Amino acid sequence: MLDTTAFSGALALLGSDINIWLVIIPGLMIGLVAGSIAGVSNTMAMAICLPLTLYMDFLPAIMFLTAIFTGGGFGGAVTSILMGIPGTTSSVATTFDGYPMARKGLHNEALGVALMASVVGVLIGYVILLLVVAPLGAWVIRLGPAEMLLIALWGMSMIAALGGNSLARGLIAGAFGLLLGTVGMNTAGHIRGTADIPFLLDGIPLIPAMMGMFAASQLFTLIGSGYLIKDKTARRADYGKVLSGFFQVLRYPVFQLRGTLIGVFVGAIPGVGSSVGNLIAYAQAKRTDRDSESYGKGNPKGVMAAESANSSSEGGSMVTMLALGLPGGGGTAMLLAAFAMHNVTGGPSFIDQNMDIVYTIILGNFAQAVLLLFVGLGFLAIAGNIVKVPITWLIPSVMVLALIGAFAVTGDQAGPITLFFFAGLGWLMKRYDYPVAACVVGLLLGRMVESELIRTWQISGGGELEFFLNRPVALVFAALLVLSLLQPAITNYLRARRARQQD
Amino acid sequence: MTSTTTPIRWTLTLAVAAAFTIGPVGTPAGMAQAENFPERPLTMVVPAGTGGNNDRAARLMAGFLSDELGQPVQVVNRPGGGNMLGHVYFQQQPADGYTLMRTTAIPFMTINQLVQGANFEIEQFHPVNITDVGTSIVATSNDSPFESIEDVLAAIRDGQTVSVGVQPTATDFINLSLFMEALGKSTDDVRIVTYDSGGPVRNGIIGGQFDIGVVGDQGMVAQQGEFRPLMTFSETTSSVWGVPTVLEVLAEEGVEDYPYVLSGSMQGYFVHTELMDAYPERYERIVAAFEAISANEEAIEAHAGQDLGIEWLGPDASREMMLSQHEVISVPEILAQVAQD
Numbered sequence: 001m002l003d004t005t006a007f008s009g010a011l012a013l014l015g016s017d018i019n020i021w022l023v024i025i026p027g028l029m030i031g032l033v034a035g036s037i038a039g040v041s042n043t044m045a046m047a048i049c050l051p052l053t054l055y056m057d058f059l060p061a062i063m064f065l066t067a068i069f070t071g072g073g074f075g076g077a078v079t080s081i082l083m084g085i086p087g088t089t090s091s092v093a094t095t096f097d098g099y100p101m102a103r104k105g106l107h108n109e110a111l112g113v114a115l116m117a118s119v120v121g122v123l124i125g126y127v128i129l130l131l132v133v134a135p136l137g138a139w140v141i142r143l144g145p146a147e148m149l150l151i152a153l154w155g156m157s158m159i160a161a162l163g164g165n166s167l168a169r170g171l172i173a174g175a176f177g178l179l180l181g182t183v184g185m186n187t188a189g190h191i192r193g194t195a196d197i198p199f200l201l202d203g204i205p206l207i208p209a210m211m212g213m214f215a216a217s218q219l220f221t222l223i224g225s226g227y228l229i230k231d232k233t234a235r236r237a238d239y240g241k242v243l244s245g246f247f248q249v250l251r252y253p254v255f256q257l258r259g260t261l262i263g264v265f266v267g268a269i270p271g272v273g274s275s276v277g278n279l280i281a282y283a284q285a286k287r288t289d290r291d292s293e294s295y296g297k298g299n300p301k302g303v304m305a306a307e308s309a310n311s312s313s314e315g316g317s318m319v320t321m322l323a324l325g326l327p328g329g330g331g332t333a334m335l336l337a338a339f340a341m342h343n344v345t346g347g348p349s350f351i352d353q354n355m356d357i358v359y360t361i362i363l364g365n366f367a368q369a370v371l372l373l374f375v376g377l378g379f380l381a382i383a384g385n386i387v388k389v390p391i392t393w394l395i396p397s398v399m400v401l402a403l404i405g406a407f408a409v410t411g412d413q414a415g416p417i418t419l420f421f422f423a424g425l426g427w428l429m430k431r432y433d434y435p436v437a438a439c440v441v442g443l444l445l446g447r448m449v450e451s452e453l454i455r456t457w458q459i460s461g462g463g464e465l466e467f468f469l470n471r472p473v474a475l476v477f478a479a480l481l482v483l484s485l486l487q488p489a490i491t492n493y494l495r496a497r498r499a500r501q502q503d
Numbered sequence: 504m505t506s507t508t509t510p511i512r513w514t515l516t517l518a519v520a521a522a523f524t525i526g527p528v529g530t531p532a533g534m535a536q537a538e539n540f541p542e543r544p545l546t547m548v549v550p551a552g553t554g555g556n557n558d559r560a561a562r563l564m565a566g567f568l569s570d571e572l573g574q575p576v577q578v579v580n581r582p583g584g585g586n587m588l589g590h591v592y593f594q595q596q597p598a599d600g601y602t603l604m605r606t607t608a609i610p611f612m613t614i615n616q617l618v619q620g621a622n623f624e625i626e627q628f629h630p631v632n633i634t635d636v637g638t639s640i641v642a643t644s645n646d647s648p649f650e651s652i653e654d655v656l657a658a659i660r661d662g663q664t665v666s667v668g669v670q671p672t673a674t675d676f677i678n679l680s681l682f683m684e685a686l687g688k689s690t691d692d693v694r695i696v697t698y699d700s701g702g703p704v705r706n707g708i709i710g711g712q713f714d715i716g717v718v719g720d721q722g723m724v725a726q727q728g729e730f731r732p733l734m735t736f737s738e739t740t741s742s743v744w745g746v747p748t749v750l751e752v753l754a755e756e757g758v759e760d761y762p763y764v765l766s767g768s769m770q771g772y773f774v775h776t777e778l779m780d781a782y783p784e785r786y787e788r789i790v791a792a793f794e795a796i797s798a799n800e801e802a803i804e805a806h807a808g809q810d811l812g813i814e815w816l817g818p819d820a821s822r823e824m825m826l827s828q829h830e831v832i833s834v835p836e837i838l839a840q841v842a843q844d
Contacts, residue, residue, distance in 0.1 A: 047558075047578075051566050141710035145696065185584065187697045189671050198591065202583030270706050325725055326706055330552070337559045340809035345725050411579060412592075451699070458696045459666045459713060 002131065009356030010363055019060040024368055027067025028375045034068070035075020036383065038087045038211050039405025039415075042072035043330030050334055050341075058342040059357070063364050065338055066314075069331050070122055070368045073274070073311040074376055077114040081303070082107060082228070082386045083398055084218035085211055087405075089444055090274035090310040093282035095214065096162075096437060097295060097302030104298050105234030107387055112245020113300045115376045117256060117307040120249060122369040124260045125267075125315025129322075130362045134351060137323025140268045145455035146468065150477040151266065152449045155276045155441075157485055158283040161295070162438040170438045173429065177439035180204055181446015187454055199414040203447055208406035208415040210440050212422030215402050217430040219395045228387045228394065237384030242377065248300050255285055255301050259308030267313025270320055270328035274313035276448070279441060281309035287487050315365070322358055323351055540600060540785045544575040548596075548604040550589020550611075552582040555700070556721060557770060560634070560811045561605035564772065567802045571792040576603075585672045586611040587621050594623050598775030600785035608633070608825055609769035610674045613832045625829050629776040630821035631793050634812035637719035637767030639675040639736040640744060644711030645729065652734040652752055655715055659692055666694040666713040668704045674765045675704075675717040677837055678736040681765075682749060685758050719767035720744065724810050738764050763831055770812075771821060790818060 014020060027049075034045035046068050053061035076091030077098065084099035086092045094114065101110035128136075143151075159174030160167065183193040184203035194200035222228070229235050249256055259281040266277035285305035286295040295302050318335075320326045325347030327333035339346050344354075351358055386394070406415035426436050460467035468474055545568070549561045558580060565576040581589035586606055596602040606612075612628060615621040643649050649658070658665050667690075669676050680690050696713050698704050705723060708716035709730045720735070724743060732744040734752055741748075753761050772793060778786050796802045797815035806813040816824070832838070 047562070050562060054566060141706055142712065143710070144707070144712035187671075187699050189697070198588060199583065201588065271703060320706075324709065324729065326709070327702075333555075333559075337562070337809070340559070341563070341805060343804065343808040345808065347725050348729060411581065455696050455698075459694055461664060461694055 003355050003359075006355035007359050010359035013059065013356060013360045014363060017057065017059060019057065020063050020364060021367075023056070023060045023064035024067045024364075024371055025375060027064045028071035028368065028372055029379075031068040031071020031073070032075040032078075032375065032379050035072035035091075036078040036087055037405060038079060038085060038402050039207055039407075039409045041088050041207070041330070042069055043334060044408075045072060046331055046334040050337060053338050054341055058339075058344060059360060059364075061338050061342060062335065062361055063368075065335055066361065066365055067368050069314050069335075070311075070365065070372055071375070073122065073314055074115060074118040074307070074372060075379075076310070077118065077303075077307055078111070078379070078383050081110045081114060082383065083394075085214045085398065085402065088275075089206060089210065090278055090313070091306065092210070092275070092437070092440060092444065093158075093278040093306035094303055094310075096282060096306070097297070097299045098306075099218065100296065100298035101300065101303065102228065102387070105229045105231045106241075106298065107229070107384065108238045108241035109245040109248065109300065110298075110303055111380050111384065112242035113248050113303045114245075114307045115242070115373065115380065116246040116249040117259070117304040118311040118376075119369050119373050120256055121260045121263060121308040121311030122314060122372065123366060124257070125264050125312030126362050126365045126369070128261075128264050128312075129315045129318055130359070133319055133358065134323050136268060137319045141270070141320060141324060141326070143269055143473065144471070145452050145459055146471050146474040147477055148269070148272070149449070149452035149456050150474060150481055151269065151272060151276065151280075152445055152452055154477075154481050154484070155279045155283075155445050156449060157481070158279045158441050159438045160485075161283050161286045162435045162441065166433075169434050173434040173436070173438040174442040177442020177444075178446040178449065179442075180209075180439075181443045182450050184447075187451045188458075199410070199412075204443065205406075205410050205415055205418045206444060207409045208418040209422040209443060211402045211406060212419040213426035213429075213436050213440055215399065215419075216423035216426035217436040219398060220427055221430065222391050222395065225391055227391060228389075235387050237381055239377070239381075242380060245300070249304055252301055252304065255289075255304050256308050258284060258288075259305040260312040263309030263312035264316040266309070267316025268319040268328070270326060272448070273317060273329045274310040275444060277313045277316075278306045278310040279444075281305040284484065287484060290491075292488065318361075321346060322361075324348060325350065540782070540788055541572050541574045543601070544577055545569075545572065545600075546596075546602045547576050547578050548589055548593045548602060548606075549578055549580050550582065550586040550593070550604070550606050552580055555702070556635075556811075557605050557607060559809060560770070560806075563805055563809065563811065564605065564796070567796045567799060567805075568792060571795055572788070585614060585619065587615040587619055590615055590623065590628070591621060593773070594627060594775070596775075598777035598781055600774065600778050600782055600789060602775075603631075603789070604628070604773040605770070606773060607768045607770045608773070609766070609828045610677070610832055611672075613829050614672060614838075617833060617838055625826070627776050628773045629779065629818065630825055631772045631774055631790055631818055632797070633769050633771035633816055633821040633824060634814065635721060635768075635770040636812075636824075637721045637770075638741060639673075639678045639717055639765070639767040640720045640723070640732055640746075641679075641715055641717050641734040641736075642708045642723070642730050642732045643715045644709060645731055647711060647714065647731060649715065649731075649733065652747060653755075655733065656686070656752075656756070659688060664694055665715065666696055668696045668698060668707045668713040668716040669718070670699065670701055670704060671695075671697045673701065673719070674767055674832070675701075675719060675736075677832070678749070678765050678767075679717045681761075681763060681837070682736075682753075685753055685761050686756060721767070722810060736764055736767070763834075763837065765832065765837075766828060769825055769828060 034040045076088040077094050079087045080091045080094035081098035084095050098110045185191045262281040263277045282305045286292050317328045317332050320328050321332040327336050406419040409415045547561050549558045551557050561578045569576045581592045593604045612625045649655050704716050704718040732746045735741050736749045
């Protein structure tokens, strides 16, 4: 599994050029800042910095870009926790427990949990990459429409977990979100629900819509309260508490490891990535925990699951890029572009001939994960001060920032208009007690679910059973999905039986 | 209190927002200053998302172009609607030479105009240089039971199910459709699996997610050996793929007159056609810059590494090639193939 000659070659390469190390900290900082600005995605930050790498050697260039990738993976958690507004689609699930923790005055702990979960997630993600990059790459590329559909449905099972007290309201909100997600031109070329508005041809702009709904439902409920946190003494950045968050992660290794594995696996599938991974990891954590009632009310394990998954998906997304030269998403497409700028062609021949470089990239990312711990701490010392801002200042500032972010995403009025429209919708849903998060999850996954459903239908000749019987992986996925949905019922049944036997 | 965080966020967000607005906001310079063109940053519109073929090409070219012109060139992505939103956006910008575009002109401009009802005509876009002309290829995975295109045709005749991954808005689909028709079959005789862009089709071919795929061969060269090419939609045998052409396959099948062999796609750099009359000096300056880059060793090497074209064809030849291909596709029977789906 591990090629020792290449490995020692990698160690030599890492020691050969000081520039490899000098670019890591600036890269992490760019990623952190970009990730925490609503509307600026990792891909966008990497695209903006890509031309800079022309003036670097190959390895420093790749280190710089992967550092942005790593920093951005955690950066999204900051706004998710402190303001309840995810900066990127991959940190949606972080808000579910991170924001309630912040409201309770546990923002330091929540940020500590998120940072540690991210660091460990990146580390384990790359360890897995180190061991199985080639076989995993060859395997995930075989996953066809039927398997992808099941993964999308697995992510959708999240909706049931978001209903709160009323499952029906959760399902209605989720179904509504799904319908909104199908607006635009679908994969077979049919146009639905665009009301002749040209920008809707490509679907509702996801990030402005998501920000609008979360911003309205979170911020408007704050009106009337003086500060984000009631307790005055809790309103400060406290390193001791951040550290206690670190240790909470180490107390639940199973939750961390499961989130990480889900993140790597889902992240490795081309076209899926971290925005689905963090939802699946959160839903899995909630379903398997004895104390599932406390999720959504500030359970640190929820933050851990979401953050471990979205950070480890970075390692996952590198799988097909390194093994096959195929980008799975925007971030890895940027890395491949940087490869090409330095006349390095990705693909199987690359991994065969340059295993030492592959190992260098992986080992360099270990170092990035460790440095993220320190750079992240420094960043939290600044960002944590948001809780000291009076609400009357905070709400307008956040709204303006969200507006600019929405504009940056689409580059025209479509973003801000979408933001306002969905802010109104979010407010209405909140007022009538429908879970906004369920609607957002539906919106995020609607397009993927529909596209994969259409393709599954097309490839199976209209749902012929024979097709599915020849896809063992799809059958295993389906069985796993059913089992994971039934798990709470099964554990309850077993627990009840044990209790009866004891009586 | 917030003073430590807010200004940083403000400036950064503003910088990002500003980067997106710089192009359209500038004031038009008078004719007298035309010799000093360009005197402010230029914008290159990409009507597709970040990371795709056009985006990578535009970002690579932007670097060399700003060296040539002495002003930064900002890439702006305007994806959506089969490149239509970006094409419309480009046409809305002033024809002053400060907005350029990198796009897949054929077939998208044709389809935008004739099928989707866009409010522009392809003649309004003027190519400075068409750099990449793709070929549709039929391919399958390395462990597929299909060793050759004959195997595929035999399976279809045999009534076996054959699933075909393809992008329904691309010329690949038109080529497939015409090919099936020439054989006396239709696309209903296979299971068409539709994808939104070429990337997933390529992944699907390599991973064997469907039986065969039809896709542009750009971006496939780097993956040589990872999949099995079966046939090219070209008039002459490709030196890269070395598999039979559609004409050879059909001759073997006894079909003599095949109507159209369409190129997979045509990509290149564009200005407004209006620019040539409005600011002829600026137009000349832009053309000269692109021509110089085509001869720049460093640029040639960088493009070769990315499997991107850079060879100089020039505006006149590019325009002629684009419009003649446009005319070929504009035949109702071909457009009907797109509109059907």
